Structure formats: C-alpha cells, structure tokens
Amino acid sequence: MTNPLPPVDFEAPPLNPSGYGLYTAATVFDLTGPARQLGGVTVRPYNCDDGAGTYSTDLCDTDPAVKAAGERGAPLTFSPLVVWAASECAPDQTEAEVMGRAAHTRRLHEPLLVESAFAARLLADAGAPTVVPDVETAVGMLEEFLGEQGYQGYIHAARRWAAPLSEYRWNNQTGPLRRSPLDHGYVFGGGYADALGDVLIATGPLFVWRYEPFEQVVTTGSSGTPEHNNSVYGLSERIVTVAYECAIMAVQIGATP
Template sequence: MTNPLPPVVFEAPPVTPAGYGLLAAATVTEMSGPARQLGGVEVYPYNCDDGYGTYSTELCDDDPAVKAAGERGAPLTFDPVVVYAASECRTDQTEAEVLARAAHTRSLHEPLLVESAFAARLLADAGTPTTVPDLASAIGTLEEFLGEQGYNGYIHAARRWAARAADLKATNGTGAVPRTNIGNGWVFGGGYASALGNTLVATGPLFVWRYPAFEQVVTTGSHPQAALNNTVYGLSERIVTVAYECDLMAVTIDATP
C-alpha cells in the first residue's frame, strides 16, 4: 500500500479593495494625533445659504424687493464609527503575519461597513423618499434637485443600478467616480446593497476623516468553552467619520411589476 502525497499548500495573495464607492467620491482627510473626533464632527456648510434672489431695475418701484441676508445652512453633526477586523492566530505564523492579515481584512471591508453606516444616516435625514417608476425617472428627479442647489453633487446607489445606468447612457463609466451626462457623480457603494436597495439618494459634497489604523494582539483569557481558553487573535481597527454638506433628497424605485 502506498502512502498518498500530501497536498501542496498555496496561500492566496491579498487582493486590492474595490473602488467606485464613497471613499473615491469624498474629500478624504488623513488624521493624526489624539482621536479628538470621538464626539463627532459638526459641519458648518458654506454652499447652502438662502440669501439670494432677483431685483427689479424699476427705479420707481413702490414695493421693491428686500435684499436680505437670508439664513445660513444649519450645521450638521456626524458621529464616527470604529471599523475593526480580527484574525485568529495560527501556530505556523508570526504575530506580525497575523496582524497583517487582520489589517488586510479591515482594508477590504472598511469601505463597505462605512458605506452601510452612512447610508443609514442618509435615509434618516432624507425622510420619506419620493416614489418613482424607474431608474430614468429617479435620475431625472435627483438631478433636477441637485440643479436647484447650484452645484454638481453625488447620487448614491447600490451597485445593482450601475449596469442599468450604463444601458440608459446615464454614466460615462470611466474614472474612479463615474459621472452622469451633466456632471453629477455616481457613488455605487458596495455597502449600499442592503442599506439602500431600491432607494437612491442625492447629496452635496462629501467628506471623510480617518485616523491611522490601530493594531494589537489580543488574548481573550478565560472562556466558557474550554477549547477557546486563552484564544489569541490579531485586531486591526480604525476611527472613521463621514459627512455631507447641505441638503439631500431620496427617491425609491417602485419594484412592483
């Protein structure tokens, strides 16, 4: 009887995180020093004051318009999230290798987790979405809204809508941030799938603040299951805050046949 040869071990290489999401569209600020944003970030908007209008050139107008200063956009506070990944230790790997694995897992899933949390905030702020019959109507409604704001903004959508948008020729499909025909950015977030579903949200400028990742080896100590006593794993975590400026609008595509 011959002994079978053992299989050759192959360690799959790490892959690069996917793009086209929130981090590609936002202005990202890399933070350093103490984590002073644990209490959140309060955004004072610059681009949504309402002190504007038109004025008649009639010199003898008995009731001229008042050129009032109007109101500044209301500040908004955004809370941070702590994104983490943990990788169990292995007897044939060093602590550095285990920490590298945890850091890679976090880098893969951090954009998705951040997008999912941000989508929940967008839906809460937008209120009841407007129902539209199809994607073309959704794009038109949101672009009309953004046009009324005076700036190009972003349309947040689950990736399921990317192919349909291309069919409609409503995206140029190039670059880290695809654009609509009139210049608004698409944010096809991988983390928007269940969070947004058939809902699309239009926002103004986007901002992300993130601190350096913190990594450590953790020992759990006593555990109710004897097999898990003194379990050791690598932990990688990072504080991330996401914000938008000014107003937003949400539409839901009616999925009823």
C-alpha cells in the first residue's frame, strides 16, 4: 500500500572543515580592508642565514678559520589565488539563505583548493625528489634534513600516509596537528592527494594570508529585469596567499600503499 503522506524535508546541518591540513599548521593572518596583496607576498627569510661556524682556540693556528657574514636566505615570492564557490537560487529560499549556502561551500572546500595549488608550488620548488624504498626511510631523511636546518619544520603528505606514519611517533597525540618522532609537524592536506601522491615534502615555517570573503548575488542573462534572466546565484570569493620560509626537500616513496 502506498503511503498517502509526503515525506518530510530535512536539510542536513553544515559541517566544519576537517582540519589536520595546511590551515592547521600555518600561521594564519586574517586581513581586513582593501586587498593589497594582489601582487603576491615576498617572504624575506630570517632563519636561513648560513654565516655560522667554529674555529680553534689555538693561538698559533697557522690556518685560522675565516669568520664571514655568509649569505642570507634568498627571498621567495608567492602569488595569491582566488577561491570561489557558488550556489544557485531556489524558489523557496531567500537571497540570504542562498548566500549562506555559497559561503559554506567555499569555507568547506577552501582548504582543499588552497592545498592543491600550494602542493604544485612545493613540487616545482623542491625539484626532482629523492626516491626511497619505504615511508620509514622517507620520514628519516626528511627529519635529518630539517634537523640540519636547526628548526622545527613541517612534512607535507597526502592523507593516505597518515595511517602508516602513525607507527612512527613517540606517544598518542590528541592535538590538532600530528607530529613526527622528532616533533616536526605533519601536514596531511586533504588537497594533497592528487598533487603529491607518494611524494613527501619538508619545509620550514608556513604562512597564510586571507582576506575577508567577498559575497554577492549574481544575475546572468541579457534582460535588465532580474526576474526575467536565466540564472541567479550566490557567489562567495576570497583572496588567499600561502608561503613557506627557508629550505625545501622532497622524497618519493617507491611503492604506493
């Protein structure tokens, strides 16, 4: 027998972004006012100078070490990108409700889109990765590389590597950022899956600049009367720039899990 009563509509509640990725690891600067970073950001490193060393206390040393200022880390310029999301208007929703839906879609997908774009930059900067046989060797090489820099850094990896890497840590961690045995931060970006695959990349400190979202209702079509046009939708956009400081290294695991 067919039930004569219609089903009850239920709109699922909005969810928060999953975390554990780039936005969790980076120092995030939320900017207001006019967008002044359309030309990008040039990071002038403070932690990459190589003017350091040792020398002997022998007062009669015939070949004393040269104490020189060394070289400063080279500045790196990072270009911004615009993340957008759109939601088409519905007859039973107000413009405010449609804009809220577009804003939520952008908020949910923004970290993934930013991570995917940043991964392409990391791969280009790192050059050809060093091929290693397994994830244990990969982490060991990256930790050794970061240790040579003198600071705690970050290891970027697709989420497929989270389970194998969970074997290589000192204790059960409950914070927002998972860490390696030597306490470098793992950046398990949801947007790294296709971009990085079986490549893991180590970097120095991470920074994100993001402007306030720009939101508007967009009308498409040729008529001057909005009601007569073909489509009306809510559009949410945001300008985001991501950067890292200092050195970078990539390793590629020979066998994908």
